[in-house]
Amino acid sequence: xxxxxxxxxxxxxxxxxxxxxxxxxxxxxxxxxxxxxxxxxxxxxxxxxxxxxxxxxxxxxxxxxxxxxxxxxxxxxxxxxxxxxxxxxxxxxxxxxxxxxxxxxxxxxxxxxxxxxxxxxxxxxxxxxxxxxxxxxxxxxxxxxxxxxxxxxxxxxxxxxxxxxxxxxxxxxxxxxxxxxxxxxxxxxxxxxxxxxxxxxxxxxxxxxxxxxxxxxxxxxxxxxxxxxxxxxxxxxxxxxxxxxxxxxxxxxxxxxxxxxxxxxxxxxxxxxxxxxxxxxxxxxxxxxxxxxxxxxxxxxxxxxxxxxxxxxxxxxxxxxxxxxxxxxxxxxxxxxxxxxxxxxxxxxxxxxxxxxxxxxxxxxxxxxxxxxxxxxxxxxxxxxxxxxxxxxxxxxxxxxxxxxxxxxxxxxxxxxxxxxxxxxxxxxxxxxxxxxxxxxxxxxxxxxxxxxxxxxxxxxxxxxx
Amino acid sequence: xxxxxxxxxxxxxxxxxxxxxxxxxxxxxxxxxxxxxxxxxxxxxxxxxxxxxxxxxxxxxxxxxxxxxxxxxxxxxxxxxxxxxxxxxxxxxxxxxxxxxxxxxxxxxxxxxxxxxxxxxxxxxxxxxxxxxxxxxxxxxxxxxxxxxxxxxxxxxxxxxxxxxxxxxxxxxxxxxxxxxxxxxxxxxxxxxxxxxxxxxxxxxxxxxxxxxxxxxxxxxxxxxxxxxxxxxxxxxxxxxxxxxxxxxxxxxxxxxxxxxxxxxxxxxxxxxxxxxxxxxxxxxxxxxxxxxxxxx
Numbered sequence: 001x002x003x004x005x006x007x008x009x010x011x012x013x014x015x016x017x018x019x020x021x022x023x024x025x026x027x028x029x030x031x032x033x034x035x036x037x038x039x040x041x042x043x044x045x046x047x048x049x050x051x052x053x054x055x056x057x058x059x060x061x062x063x064x065x066x067x068x069x070x071x072x073x074x075x076x077x078x079x080x081x082x083x084x085x086x087x088x089x090x091x092x093x094x095x096x097x098x099x100x101x102x103x104x105x106x107x108x109x110x111x112x113x114x115x116x117x118x119x120x121x122x123x124x125x126x127x128x129x130x131x132x133x134x135x136x137x138x139x140x141x142x143x144x145x146x147x148x149x150x151x152x153x154x155x156x157x158x159x160x161x162x163x164x165x166x167x168x169x170x171x172x173x174x175x176x177x178x179x180x181x182x183x184x185x186x187x188x189x190x191x192x193x194x195x196x197x198x199x200x201x202x203x204x205x206x207x208x209x210x211x212x213x214x215x216x217x218x219x220x221x222x223x224x225x226x227x228x229x230x231x232x233x234x235x236x237x238x239x240x241x242x243x244x245x246x247x248x249x250x251x252x253x254x255x256x257x258x259x260x261x262x263x264x265x266x267x268x269x270x271x272x273x274x275x276x277x278x279x280x281x282x283x284x285x286x287x288x289x290x291x292x293x294x295x296x297x298x299x300x301x302x303x304x305x306x307x308x309x310x311x312x313x314x315x316x317x318x319x320x321x322x323x324x325x326x327x328x329x330x331x332x333x334x335x336x337x338x339x340x341x342x343x344x345x346x347x348x349x350x351x352x353x354x355x356x357x358x359x360x361x362x363x364x365x366x367x368x369x370x371x372x373x374x375x376x377x378x379x380x381x382x383x384x385x386x387x388x389x390x391x392x393x394x395x396x397x398x399x400x401x402x403x404x405x406x407x408x409x410x411x412x413x414x415x416x417x418x419x420x421x422x423x424x425x426x427x428x429x430x431x432x433x434x435x436x437x438x439x440x441x442x443x444x445x446x447x448x449x450x451x452x453x454x455x456x457x458x459x460x461x462x463x464x465x466x
Numbered sequence: 467x468x469x470x471x472x473x474x475x476x477x478x479x480x481x482x483x484x485x486x487x488x489x490x491x492x493x494x495x496x497x498x499x500x501x502x503x504x505x506x507x508x509x510x511x512x513x514x515x516x517x518x519x520x521x522x523x524x525x526x527x528x529x530x531x532x533x534x535x536x537x538x539x540x541x542x543x544x545x546x547x548x549x550x551x552x553x554x555x556x557x558x559x560x561x562x563x564x565x566x567x568x569x570x571x572x573x574x575x576x577x578x579x580x581x582x583x584x585x586x587x588x589x590x591x592x593x594x595x596x597x598x599x600x601x602x603x604x605x606x607x608x609x610x611x612x613x614x615x616x617x618x619x620x621x622x623x624x625x626x627x628x629x630x631x632x633x634x635x636x637x638x639x640x641x642x643x644x645x646x647x648x649x650x651x652x653x654x655x656x657x658x659x660x661x662x663x664x665x666x667x668x669x670x671x672x673x674x675x676x677x678x679x680x681x682x683x684x685x686x687x688x689x690x691x692x693x694x695x696x697x698x699x700x701x702x703x704x705x706x707x708x709x710x711x712x713x714x715x716x717x718x719x720x721x722x723x724x725x726x727x728x729x730x731x732x733x734x735x736x737x738x739x740x741x742x743x744x745x746x747x748x749x750x751x752x753x754x755x756x757x758x759x760x761x762x763x
Binding site: 104105107108111112114115128129131132133134136137138139229231232233234287288289291292293294295296297301423424427428430431432436439440443445458461465 | 506507508509522525526527528584588589592593594595615616617618619620621622701702703704705707708719720722723724725726727728729730
């Protein structure tokens with residue numbers, strides 16, 4: 001009897017599991033089937049819908065867009081998104097936007113939520129993350145037709161509203177655009193203008209001028225020339241891809257990563273870049289002890305005036321604004337040109353944050369309309385004012401705190417991706433080979449020659465394992 | 467009557483058993499199944515690749531480095547924790563005044579959130595410029611130590627290991643003390659009359675009679691050490707440095723992509739399966755090493 005009871009329990013469990021399995025299978029089958037139809041429908045509808053006058057009030061049924069965001073509720077960008085939603089509700093009262101501020105690991109949570117059958121229509125995060133997940137997996141709603149239709153104001157095509165290159169930068173391999181970028185982050189040096197003015201230091205335009213400036217700061221003041229959160233490998237890599245870009249132009253690191261023979265790593269530019277980074281350490285320009293900083297110890301030295309500058313993303317002023325004194329004047333300048341290199345001073349990094357919709361969404365046209373609304377110059381200017389970041393929309397303001405970088409960016413003829421585009425193309429390579437070895441070389445744990453050797457060997461092994 | 471009572475017991479056990487099977491056993495079986503697939507987690511398409519995820523682990527330097535850190539954490543951390551816990555337990559059990567206060571003070575770090583530890587130790591203690599530690603060594607003119615950057619890539623693991631020991635020692639102290647307090651005092655009195663030293667009493671009375679508690683405590687530490695994540699992860703600030711990666715952190719990075727959109731859930735599941743095996747093996751070894759002997763007192 002006892003055995004019978006135990007078997008009964010086990011059978012109940014197995015049967016319930018089996019039912020769940022069937023349920024899941026059926027659900028996924030249905031979802032897949034719906035995906036194909038709704039994706040087409042959504043795209044077609046999106047193209048049709050967006051041709052309607054922007055100010056016309058929708059008369060359709062009430063619809064809900066479930067939107068998961070990478071921002072945290074208290075962040076300026078989230079506050080702006082709330083404002084947009086509030087304003088949009090006035091124009092399209094039948095559309096409800098349920099926004100969830102998930103934080104930086106939004107894609108992980110979206111993955112889990114959708115696996116559990118939860119509906120998420122729209123997501124925003126870093127474009128390289130969207131491309132490496134939704135776009136790569138063929139799950140994103142293609143926006144090309146919507147982009148060719150008029151913008152929200154209707155005075156030009158939506159596509160023409162964007163800064164040149166920002167839409168194509170994260171397009172799929174077949175050129176189709178799914179990601180609508182809105183937050184334009186760049187990279188360069190951040191400093192305190194007042195301090196520099198008082199000391200008589202001027203913004204360098206070439207690497208030689210930069211080295212001379214570092215030497216002046218080191219010898220004539222009691223503050224460090226450069227601060228660095230060297231405990232963060234991808235912060236350290238900013239030096240490498242910026243130097244490489246100025247030496248040989250964008251795409252060379254990515255090309256070497258893709259070279260199955262590993263021979264591309266023998267390009268002298270890779271070794272030179274490491275030597276240039278090490279020169280900064282060897283000459284004592286980096287703040288002492290930075291190799292042991294746990295973030296944000298390094299950037300706090302810029303805020304406290306103990307370091308003259310930091311190479312970082314343009315998010316830094318916003319991140320540090322509550323830490324600096326009242327007389328701190330934000331200044332920024334792009335990475336200097338290197339003699340003999342091909343990169344120009346206004347070849348700028350374009351680090352984008354954008355939206356992508358799932359192609360199984362049932363509210364494709366509504367999403368497109370909402371995104372068009374968000375990307376008007378007026379709405380993007382609110383974003384610029386609050387977040388101190390730039391917008392991808394032409395005609396928007398440059399935040400005063402990053403004026404120097406913003407001007408260079410708008411003047412740029414060549415935008416390049418952070419980390420030379422490796423994260424979205426080869427994320428595991430980026431993490432486990434490129435960042436690992438660059439970090440060791442940057443911190444002087446391996447020689448420049450050792451770095452080249454390791455990169456070559458590990459690249460060959462990586463492709464062999466594939 | 468007895469049989470009937472047994473059935474009633476099973477009926478009462480059934481809900482929790484079903485929940486246990488559903489929430490613990492089923493996901494484990496699922497994880498094992500997924501470890502044989504190539505899967506990003508975003509789509510329903512899973513590609514069966516057999517043991518490829520497991521064979522990849524053998525040649526994955528990052529995994530091997532993470533495994534090494536996990537084992538170091540387990541062994542060195544375990545030695546540190548139990549050594550200190552024993553010392554404190556004996557000191558506190560020696561009739562010292564304010565025993566409860568000391569015990570509370572030693573236990574206190576255990577109740578603090580890992581993020582707070584990471585900020586306190588990372589920014590205030592270990593910071594090479596302004597940290598208390600380097601300043602102390604400077605003050606004491608111990609130049610060789612003052613020069614060390616305790617959170618650079620060569621030293622950060624050791625520094626965090628120290629924090630792990632400091633945080634956990636209180637918990638294991640409580641466990642051991644509870645065991646020690648159960649040992650009848652007359653055994654020590656008899657030993658003292660026979661002329662036994664404190665060390666002899668520790669090895670001949672305390673340790674053997676503490677065996678059961680010790681086995682549980684060590685297994686508990688083993689499980690905790692192997693799946694340790696929060697403190698190490700928080701210590702890295704934006705991103706845990708590679709030197710701090712353990713199996714659990716590497717699994718998270720590979721499966722869910724920390725900044726980098728890696729999303730290799732199948733491979734991450736293989737790491738999880740290996741970690742599970744590690745726990746089972748370690749629990750087995752500990753039980754074998756510390757053989758069960760029944761002492762009645």
